[in-house]
Amino acid sequence: MSKHKVSYQFLTPQSFLERSVGAFADKDAIVYRSSRWTYAQFATRVNQLANALKNWGLQKGDRVAFLCPNIPPMLEAHFGVPLAGGVLVAINIRLAAKDICYILNNCGARLLFVDTELSHLVASVRDDLETVEEIINIVDTQIETTGEKLPGTDYETFLTTGTSDPLPSSLTDENEPISINYTSGTSGQPKGVVYTHRGTYLNALGEVLELGMNNNSIYLWTLPMFHCNGWCFTWGVVAVGGTHICMRKFFPNTVVSLIMDEGVTHFCGSPTILIALANDRAIKKLQLSHPLRVATAGAPPSPTIIQTMEELGIDITHVYGLTETYGPHSVCEWQAPWDDLPMAERAKLKARQGVPYIHAAQMRVVDKDMQDIPADGETMGEVVMRGNNVMQGYFNDPEATELAFRGGWFHSGDLAVMYPDGYMELRDRAKDIIISSGTNISTIEVERVIYKHPAVLEVAVIAIPDEKRGEVPKAFVTLKPDESVTGAEIIDFCRQNLAQFKVPKAVEFIELPKTATGKVQKYLLREKEWVGYEKRIH
Structure with a gap:
């Protein structure tokens, strides 16, 4: 039988906001310093952004770049840009000006939204931007020093050019691009990793499912939203009607205060974030009156740091993935029999990268002939993946895409062992061994x-x-x-x-x-x- 509109709809994270604004209209969607926005207010601003982009002349598939930290406009961009038919390019704010210039030219961005504290990164290369037609200044009025505005209008003024009327979706295929995320470029120029509406929808649901999130969840933004679209939690938190707590910069004392004052239930970060938090004197003030679950990835965490965090009452979930897999692809699923093990032994088990996410499909560890290695916990092979949260490909780079997808699998370049219980553990990057x-x-x-x-x-x-x-x-x-x-x-x-x-x-x-x-x-x-x-x- 053919697909029927009654029983088939495109998978897109745009639908998350539609549902949550209906179910949780008066609930806090976003908290940032002294300001709060309900889901109704959030949806209004998203619609204004989408309509403003359309009125400006944005065409379907045009790239719209954002260079800003974890502040509300970045969340609005994750819904407003795709609603207008555009493709979001969230840029790493710690890159050098020349790298930002390369990304903007490579993706062909027509519009660039810049937090004015970062305007100097654009000012020095503005004459080298080949496709950017207009720059919109994002002025964060909640900080003392906002930096210099670039020639052009500001974000709030731009929003007034669009109505708050809902826009119909322009989506004609759930596999259309929704965003492009650039790799770190450690072995050459950064590559643009293309995410789709379908992929981000499924990955967002996988994230909140694995972390046990619901409409009572309060998520703190310690992970950059520009990194894999914040592992898709930009969309996932909205899917369950949770609350985003935006944080412009990471400071351990701010994290501790927000955990206690706002009742934070979840956050994500690399082991470096956990190390900084665990070794800051502010952590001594932490008094948990509610469960706090933290997902960590980016580099294999040591059992030592996992044990340190869990001794503070923080439940660590270890996940693993790459930019090319929308962020996490696997999770160290906890097993009930492990509950009674000594803390050090539990931490050692949690340091493994585990098994694929429930939506992610397949992950193997293979030898050079693409054969599965023995599950003996000793033999090393390369981690390969395929499934719903593997990128569509590298933007305008079919050769690199073909190389990454050789043999019908995405090649991670990570070396790992497989244990008899089916859990994988990283041993090194192939280039680091x-x-x-x-x-x-x-x-x-x-x-x-x-x-x-x-x-x-x-x-x-x-x-x-x-x-x-x-x-x-x-x-x-x-x-x-x-x-x-x-x-x-x-x-x-x-x-x-x-x-x-x-x-x-x-x-x-x-x-x-x-x-x-x-x-x-x-x-x-x-x-x-x-x-x-x-x-x-x-």
């Missing part, structure tokens, strides 16, 4: 040992050149405030907990370079160590 005298060394394994040292705040391990062994481990360490330890002491600590060939041959104390989402930029560490060698690891 250390091959010393022909033997593989997992940087994650070495890092987890060093994290156990009481003086260590953060650590990153990379391969450095060695004339005899080819490559050997080197550890870059950031110490906790007021702590002191020598490199020799770190190495000795590793000797007590690792096989001899895995022990770092050098230790350097630095502040680790990171991306906006908290991932350590190991490629920068490698570049410095491999200067002058023909072999370069990237």
Whole structure:
């Protein structure tokens, strides 16, 4: 039988707001500092934005870029831009001006909305923008210093050019693009990852299902909305009628205050965020009177940090994915028999990347011939995925798309082992693995040992050149405030907990370079160590 409009509708996150404004019209949808917006008010502003874009001349499929932090206009963009038929491009606010320029030109954005605190990033490259026809200034009146406005109108004035009348959806295919998210570009220029209406709808529902969210949930924005569209929680929180708590910048003391004052039930972040929170003096003020569930990903968290957070009463859910999988693709699903295990053992189990999301379909760990590796917890292979939350492809880059999708699977570039219980655990990025005298060394394994040292705040391990062994481990360490330890002491600590060939041959104390989402930029560490060698690891 053919599809009938009575029994088939396109899957699109636009429908989430339609439902929630009907069910929760007077409920807080967004909280930001001293301001609150109900679902009815949120929907009004979304409709104004969509109509303003249409009146401006936006055509279906046009790209609309937003360069702003986790503030309400960014949430409005996630609904208003696609409602107008546009494709949202949320740009990493920590990029250099030249990278922002590249992204704007690559995606062909016609409109650019810029938070005025970030206007300097655009001002220096404005003459090099090839397709941007107009810049709209977003002026955050709730901060003291707003930066300089660029030539053009401001966001609130732009909204007044559109009515609050609901727009009919222009969608003709649920697989049409809804957004483009750019990769970090650590091995070349950033690539635009295309998300679809169908993919974001399913991923958003998967996120809230896995985290047990409902209309009583209060979600704190510690994760950048520009990163994988905030793992689709930009849409997912609205799907269940929850409340968004916007936070312009991450400060541990602000997080603690909002958890207690607003009754935050959920937030997401990289292990770096958890480490910063756990080691800030403000955490001592945290008094939980309600459950708090936190999803972490971006880099494999150590069992040490998981245990630290859970001792504070915070329930950690470990998820795993990439920009190309709309954010998380797998989750360490908790098993009831694990409840009675000692805290340290539970933390070790939670550090695994687990099994596919309920909507995500398939994930395997394979050898170079695309055969499944033995589920022995030791043999390493590459993680490959396919299903509803794998990207449509790279924007205007069919060659890169074909390479990523070779063999009918998306190739992650991550190396992992599979356990007999069907749970996967990452061991390294393929480009991060250390091959010393022909033997593989997992940087994650070495890092987890060093994290156990009481003086260590953060650590990153990379391969450095060695004339005899080819490559050997080197550890870059950031110490906790007021702590002191020598490199020799770190190495000795590793000797007590690792096989001899895995022990770092050098230790350097630095502040680790990171991306906006908290991932350590190991490629920068490698570049410095491999200067002058023909072999370069990237």
